[in-house]
Amino acid sequence: xxxxxxxxxxxxxxxxxxxxxxxxxxxxxxxxxxxxxxxxxxxxxxxxxxxxxxxxxxxxxxxxxxxxxxxxxxxxxxxxxxxxxxxxxxxxxxxxxxxxxxxxxxxxxxxxxxxxxxxxxxxxxxxxxxxxxxxxxxxxxxxxxxxxxxxxxxxxx
Numbered sequence: 001x002x003x004x005x006x007x008x009x010x011x012x013x014x015x016x017x018x019x020x021x022x023x024x025x026x027x028x029x030x031x032x033x034x035x036x037x038x039x040x041x042x043x044x045x046x047x048x049x050x051x052x053x054x055x056x057x058x059x060x061x062x063x064x065x066x067x068x069x070x071x072x073x074x075x076x077x078x079x080x081x082x083x084x085x086x087x088x089x090x091x092x093x094x095x096x097x098x099x100x101x102x103x104x105x106x107x108x109x110x111x112x113x114x115x116x117x118x119x120x121x122x123x124x125x126x127x128x129x130x131x132x133x134x135x136x137x138x139x140x141x142x143x144x145x146x147x148x149x150x151x152x153x154x155x156x157x
Contacts, residue, residue: 009075049133053142055089055099055134060146062087063129069147074150077105077127089133104130113151125150 063084067073076082084103106128113122127150132143 006150014015045138045140049140052099052133052135052140053144054130055101056142056144059086059088059101059103059131059133060144061128063105063131064146069113071150073105074125074127074152078125081106097138099133100136101131101133103132106109106130111149114149117151121154122147123152123154125152146150 065089066084073082073084082105084105086101086103089099089101108126108128111124111126113119113124127148129146129148130143131145132141134141
């Protein structure tokens with residue numbers, strides 16, 4: 001009789017151990033799933049930050065080409081900061097989850113002309129071109145600035 005009673009106790013304790021192990025495995029699985037979801041959100045946010053950076057930087061390149069073709073904008077910026085129309089992503093803010101942009105041309109100071117230009121006839125005008133892009137929704141922002149030296153004729157200033 002004693003042998004039968006001991007076996008019943010062992011079967012009950014085995015069931016309890018299996019239940020505890022299953023419970024631990026369930027919580028471990030939930031933890032792994034939670035970590036995977038958190039990592040997915042983190043990677044997605046990093047991807048959006050990189051996208052915003054690239055949009056702001058590529059706008060600088062587009063604006064520089066525009067300013068080289070339209071130097072009158074440099075003269076207009078001498079009176080104060082000049083907001084420029086966005087070239088690379090013009091309708092960004094209006095679309096859902098779009099990237100809003102601002103572009104500003106800012107006059108900094110004058111300096112001597114670069115080598116090869118006559119000192120009495122030319123002057124260097126130093127400007128900053130600032131492109132700011134902000135992702136509508138998660139708040140990712142990138143502000144990129146490019147320094148520009150515009151060689152201007154003293155007779156035209």
